[in-house]
Amino acid sequence: MIDINPMTIFLAAIFTNNMIYSYFLGMCSFISVSNEIPTSLGLGQAVTFVTTATAIINYILYKYVLLPLNLEYLRFIVFIITIAAFVQLLEMVVERYFPNLYYSLGIFLPLITVNCIVFAVSLFMVIRNYTFLQSVAYAAGSGIGWTLAIVAMAGAKQRIKNNNLPKGLEGPGITLIITGLMALAFVGFSGIVQIQ
Amino acid sequence: MHTILLTTAIVTGFTGFLAVLLTLANRTIANYGEKKLIINEDKEYIVKGGSSLLSVLREEKVFIPSACGGKGTCGYCKVKVLEGGGPVLPTELPWLTKEELENNIRLSCQCKIKEDMKVYIPEELFNVREYEATVEILEDMTPEIKKVRLRLNEGEEINFKPGQYIQLKIPEYEGSDEEIYKAYSIASSPEEKSFIDLYIGYTGGTATTYVHKFLKKGDRVYINGPYGDFYYHDNRDKEMVLVAVGTGIAPILSILKYMAHNKIDRKATFFFGAKTPSDLFELELIHSFEESIPGFKFIPTLSRVKEEHNWTGEKGRVNVQLEKYIDNGDGKEAYLCGSPAMIDTVVNVLKKKGFTEETIYYDKF
Numbered sequence: 001m002i003d004i005n006p007m008t009i010f011l012a013a014i015f016t017n018n019m020i021y022s023y024f025l026g027m028c029s030f031i032s033v034s035n036e037i038p039t040s041l042g043l044g045q046a047v048t049f050v051t052t053a054t055a056i057i058n059y060i061l062y063k064y065v066l067l068p069l070n071l072e073y074l075r076f077i078v079f080i081i082t083i084a085a086f087v088q089l090l091e092m093v094v095e096r097y098f099p100n101l102y103y104s105l106g107i108f109l110p111l112i113t114v115n116c117i118v119f120a121v122s123l124f125m126v127i128r129n130y131t132f133l134q135s136v137a138y139a140a141g142s143g144i145g146w147t148l149a150i151v152a153m154a155g156a157k158q159r160i161k162n163n164n165l166p167k168g169l170e171g172p173g174i175t176l177i178i179t180g181l182m183a184l185a186f187v188g189f190s191g192i193v194q195i196q
Numbered sequence: 197m198h199t200i201l202l203t204t205a206i207v208t209g210f211t212g213f214l215a216v217l218l219t220l221a222n223r224t225i226a227n228y229g230e231k232k233l234i235i236n237e238d239k240e241y242i243v244k245g246g247s248s249l250l251s252v253l254r255e256e257k258v259f260i261p262s263a264c265g266g267k268g269t270c271g272y273c274k275v276k277v278l279e280g281g282g283p284v285l286p287t288e289l290p291w292l293t294k295e296e297l298e299n300n301i302r303l304s305c306q307c308k309i310k311e312d313m314k315v316y317i318p319e320e321l322f323n324v325r326e327y328e329a330t331v332e333i334l335e336d337m338t339p340e341i342k343k344v345r346l347r348l349n350e351g352e353e354i355n356f357k358p359g360q361y362i363q364l365k366i367p368e369y370e371g372s373d374e375e376i377y378k379a380y381s382i383a384s385s386p387e388e389k390s391f392i393d394l395y396i397g398y399t400g401g402t403a404t405t406y407v408h409k410f411l412k413k414g415d416r417v418y419i420n421g422p423y424g425d426f427y428y429h430d431n432r433d434k435e436m437v438l439v440a441v442g443t444g445i446a447p448i449l450s451i452l453k454y455m456a457h458n459k460i461d462r463k464a465t466f467f468f469g470a471k472t473p474s475d476l477f478e479l480e481l482i483h484s485f486e487e488s489i490p491g492f493k494f495i496p497t498l499s500r501v502k503e504e505h506n507w508t509g510e511k512g513r514v515n516v517q518l519e520k521y522i523d524n525g526d527g528k529e530a531y532l533c534g535s536p537a538m539i540d541t542v543v544n545v546l547k548k549k550g551f552t553e554e555t556i557y558y559d560k561f
Contacts (some may be wrong), residue, residue, distance in 0.1 A: 038286065039290075074206065081210065081214060085218060089218060093221075104286070114203060
């Protein structure tokens with residue numbers, strides 16, 4: 001257990017330890033769905049919610065089921081299954097009972113079952129021995145950080161939409177280069193705070 | 197031993213619990229009951245709610261063109277939803293123009309059936325379906341063009357208009373790890389409903405490499421169709437100008453076969469462009485139309501003819517011959533099939549001769 005204010009962890013997860021810019025996690029949807037700002041924002045919100053909710057469930061499972069039984073090594077399979085089932089269930093519920101929410105957020109849910117950051121947050125939280133509050137803060141921060149990154153990318157992409165790019169750089173190529181450049185900027189934040 | 201049992205029990209119990217939970221949820225929360233789907237005001241289907249319009253239509257044997265298989269990444273499966281589609285989803289927006297949004301066009305793979313729905317689907321798509329076929333003929337027409345005859349299963353029929361195309365499924369093969377669909381015009385007569393002929397030229401691409409290097413006689417293939425708005429128009433008072441280069445001859449042959457079979461006597465001139473004499477093919481068949489269609493005239497033209505070819509016919513590209521043989525566009529209509537470059541050039545020539553957009557039909561590939 002490390003003694004860091006959850007608020008610090010929350011902010012650090014957004015800026016200094018951004019999932020995209022410092023870990024390059026959650027890249028697939030980051031590259032493919034970052035074409036328009038509203039869509040990116042919707043996806044980002046869904047990722048934030050799912051990351052936080054699954055981190056809470058996984059924390060409880062890990063702390064109260066896996067740890068007492070000395071089954072920490074099962075965490076991979078347990079976390080993955082929890083995430084998949086949770087997302088599926090959430091999608092059904094939202095689609096049925098919250099049609100409006102479904103149209104703005106729900107349709108992104110299938111996309112994020114496989115988003116790496118959801119799983120990464122659950123793993124990091126147990127590797128780093130976070131407390132419950134720290135875990136929640138870390139999960140929410142990571143989600144928001146990811147949202148920030150994808151919205152920024154969507155903005156950048158809209159700017160270059162009508163530019164002539166070399167053929168080989170179109171699409172994912174230029175996205176990765178922009179990500180690299182932005183990551184360099186975020187490196188400037190690192191070192192301000194240590195969260196592990 | 198104890199650990200192994202415990203681990204297995206925990207994982208089994210855990211996944212089992214979630215599986216039960218999800219099954220229950222699927223039965224209750226995701227169950228929308230039976231909904232009514234009305235197509236074009238007259239066809240009514242009772243369908244299971246909750247699934248996408250595309251998959252429901254497919255179950256009802258209505259094939260909407262779709263290349264990505266319902267993932268919302270190709271934007272082909274557009275359908276007009278008149279009632280009950282709910283709001284347009286963000287996943288559809290990138291594919292829809294402002295005009296389409298105003299006309300209630302939706303991506304059928306994203307639009308789910310949650311209430312009774314009314315949709316409009318162009319009549320011709322009702323003919324579209326998937327067929328399994330056997331490669332019956334695989335023959336070299338020129339060093340680079342193969343004729344492929346695909347025979348449908350016993351008792352099956354395909355109805356198409358002369359000039360339309362089908363999509364051939366190219367499976368994964370050595371050198372291509374992706375299943376793709378490629379469009380080819382039908383060269384056989386629409387009166388022959390139990391098989392289709394295709395002419396496939398070798399370009400080195402995934403599909404043509406498959407057909408030329410891997411496909412064998414007797415192989416089973418899948419096709420779907422027919423598609424396309426390039427087809428024969430029965431304006432009998434008009435003279436026809438037919439222009440094709442290379443494998444572009446396929447839809448033109450289908451049109452000519454149709455005319456010959458139905459004894460349609462229209463004045464028709466067919467300009468067929470190739471590089472050298474060895475690139476011309478099906479000449480016997482084409483010349484036979486001169487007897488079966490009294491007003492038919494065939495003008496082959498070669499662009500890379502040399503002394504040793506002993507060629508006495510026309511020389512130059514098809515546009516040169518059009519300049520020479522066509523005086524004006526009065527009372528004529530044109531059917532063009534070939535590369536985009538050829539079509540663009542020919543459309544320009546024809547327009548100068550007085551053809552209008554409405555009297556030029558073309559199929560670019």
